[in-house]
Amino acid sequence: MNFDNLRLDHIGIRVTDLATAEAFYARLGFVRDPEEYAPAVRACGLVHPTGLRIHLIHNGEAASDGNVLLDVPVKRPGYTHAAFIVDSMDELVEWLARENIAISEGPVTMGHGRRNVCFIRDPDLNVLEFNELLAPHS
Missing domain, CATH: 3.10.180.10 (2,3-Dihydroxybiphenyl 1,2-Dioxygenase, domain 1)
Incomplete structure (x- = not known):
């Protein structure tokens, strides 16, 4: 294969x-x-x-203790989030504020040329990550 x-x-x-x-x-x-x-x-x-x-x-x-993979002391295996690429992290942050969607972590600049804003959560506490790909340093 x-x-x-x-x-x-x-x-x-x-x-x-x-x-x-x-x-x-x-x-x-x-x-x-x-x-x-x-x-x-x-x-x-x-x-x-x-x-x-x-x-x-x-x-x-619905779980009373949050997201069963992320919000409990025992960390079980499983998919924890989906990650998406956006053109502008600043525009995303502004849009999230206008939409009253809370950012649970970030924005932070990460290695590998990514700037992560996310993480946000949907109504069921599923985690969504957003990345802005940064231009390589010259």
């Missing part, structure tokens, strides 16, 4: 309420893909104008 052309198809995000989650991700530019809405399996595909796809898996139960 050759994995040279491996690409990401979508990110699955478990949520408790489809309407609430869909409204949140719509603020980020995602819209429902009617061909990827499967009520029988409680999955709803959303697509962004860039072609990025997420699937909202709406079978979650």
